[in-house]
Amino acid sequence: MDYIKDLQAILKARKGVYNLNCPMVICLVLGLICSVFLPGLANFLGIAAGIVFYRRVLGIARLPSPRCGKSFGTKSNFVLGVGPEYCMHCGLGLYS
Numbered sequence: 001m002d003y004i005k006d007l008q009a010i011l012k013a014r015k016g017v018y019n020l021n022c023p024m025v026i027c028l029v030l031g032l033i034c035s036v037f038l039p040g041l042a043n044f045l046g047i048a049a050g051i052v053f054y055r056r057v058l059g060i061a062r063l064p065s066p067r068c069g070k071s072f073g074t075k076s077n078f079v080l081g082v083g084p085e086y087c088m089h090c091g092l093g094l095y096s
């Protein structure tokens with residue numbers, strides 16, 4: 001199939017969605033330090049880490065479908081996950 005390489009890239013991105021990246025680690029470490037010295041600031045750093053995580057999930061859900069070019073995992077601007085195992089627009093399966 002022509003889409004194998006692109007589908008594998010989507011699968012690889014989805015498998016890494018829960019890995020910590022540098023901005024999240026910085027926010028969490030600073031939040032941990034601030035929880036001792038500046039407890040009020042720790043909440044904002046936790047929220048910042050959550051925003052960084054949500055932006056990653058949104059980016060992965062919006063990866064373009066190799067067949068139709070539209071976002072693979074979502075039709076909406078508000079996502080709760082990376083999407084199903086098929087394209088939300090054309091139905092192309094991740095494992096096809």
Ligand SMILES: [Zn+2]
Nearest residue numbers: 065068087090
């Ligand atoms: Zn599609």
